[in-house]
Amino acid sequence: GNSVTQMEGPVTLSEEAFLTINCTYTATGYPSLFWYVQYPGEGLQLLLKATKADDKGSNKGFEATYRKETTSFHLEKGSVQVSDSAVYFCALSRFSGGYNKLIFGAGTRLAVHP
Amino acid sequence: DAGVTQSPTHLIKTRGQHVTLRCSPISGHKSVSWYQQVLGQGPQFIFQYYEKEERGRGNFPDRFSARQFPNYSSELNVNALLLGDSALYLCASSLEGTVVSNEQFFGPGTRLTVL
Numbered sequence: 570g571n572s573v574t575q576m577e578g579p580v581t582l583s584e585e586a587f588l589t590i591n592c593t594y595t596a597t598g599y600p601s602l603f604w605y606v607q608y609p610g611e612g613l614q615l616l617l618k619a620t621k622a623d624d625k626g627s628n629k630g631f632e633a634t635y636r637k638e639t640t641s642f643h644l645e646k647g648s649v650q651v652s653d654s655a656v657y658f659c660a661l662s663r664f665s666g667g668y669n670k671l672i673f674g675a676g677t678r679l680a681v682h683p
Numbered sequence: 684d685a686g687v688t689q690s691p692t693h694l695i696k697t698r699g700q701h702v703t704l705r706c707s708p709i710s711g712h713k714s715v716s717w718y719q720q721v722l723g724q725g726p727q728f729i730f731q732y733y734e735k736e737e738r739g740r741g742n743f744p745d746r747f748s749a750r751q752f753p754n755y756s757s758e759l760n761v762n763a764l765l766l767g768d769s770a771l772y773l774c775a776s777s778l779e780g781t782v783v784s785n786e787q788f789f790g791p792g793t794r795l796t797v798l
Contacts, residue, residue, distance in 0.1 A: 573725075605789075612687075612773055613726070613789040658725050662785075668738035670716065671775075671787060673725030 571596045571663050575674035578656075582649055582681050590644040590677045592633075592659035600661040602626075602635050602642040603671070607656045616644075616657070649681045685710070687776050687790035695796045696764050704759045704793045708776030714738075715757040716787060717749060720771040732757055733779060761795075769797045 576591040594602065601620045605613040617626030622637035631646045642659060659674040688707045696702050708715050714733040718726035728741040732751035746762045755776075761768055771794050775787035 612791040613775075615786055615788070618786065660725075666739060668731045668733065669785065670728040670731060670739055670741070671718070671726070672728070675723075675725050 571600070571661065571672050573659050573661055573672055573674035575657075575659050575677050578676070578678040580677060580679045582679070584651055584681055584683050585648045586681075588644070588646040588649045588653075588679070590657055590659075590679070592642045592644065592674060594640050594642065594659075594661050596640075596661055596663060598663075600663050602633070603660045603662065604631070604633055604642070604644050605658045605660060605673075607658065607676070609655070613658065649679070651681045651683055654679055654681045687774055687788055689772075689774050689790040689793050691793060692791070693794045693796075695798065697798050698764055698766060700764050700797075702761050702764060702795060704761075704772050704774075704795070706757045706759070706774030706776075706790060708755050708757070708774075709788055712776035712778055712788070713755055714777045714779050714785075715751055715755065716775045716777070717757070717759050718773040718775065719743075720773055720792070722770070726773055729759070764797045766797050769795060771795075 572595045603618045604616040606616045617628045619626040619635035625634045656676045658676045660671045716731040717729040720726040730749045731739040735751045749759045751757045771792040773792045774790045777785045777787045
């Protein structure tokens with residue numbers, strides 16, 4: 570079946586540290602891949618996406634590359650800020666039966682300290 | 684432009700009761716999806732509606748039902764509430780539900796607590 574696996578959190582970093590959150594997926598066909606972010610008490614916001622192999626999604630200093638050979642979509646940021654503290658969800662979009670749905674990983678909590 | 688709106692923000696119910704959650708999509712969006720997010724987990728797909736028709740359903744019991752209105756707003760209904768139904772219910776809208784890469788925009792969610 571289709572699934573997404575993320576590294577377990579929490580991830581605790583100091584401000585300006587380098588961030589990597591690992592994400593791997595299992596899917597038939599060619600899904601689109603997404604990273605969503607959830608700040609405390611809020612819904613999900615799309616952070617970035619990639620729709621085909623070797624695409625790189627980027628936004629607000631975050632980047633992720635769609636690697637079909639390793640079925641991965643790792644999230645990276647060169648220098649995190651306290652305001653990046655949130656829960657990050659990796660997801661794939663699977664089209665089947667005439668509709669598409671998002672399949673999410675369990676989420677990775679990031680805590681950035683000054 | 685207004686984003687996806689959901690009401691109510693919070694809700695407390697007791698076991699066995701019924702609940703109705705509401706969602707208004709972004710103007711121009713014709714597809715609405717519902718997700719359940721249990722504390723500490725990722726969202727799980729419940730339903731997708733497109734042009735007022737159910738297009739897809741996740742692995743949820745028949746106690747869960749939904750509908751979409753002519754103005755594309757949607758309701759999620761849950762009957763015979765169980766303690767395990769306590770969760771954040773998220774609504775997402777998209778232009779259409781038939782494109783793999785179509786971005787879904789999420790609302791702030793409704794926090795349901797079942798006592």
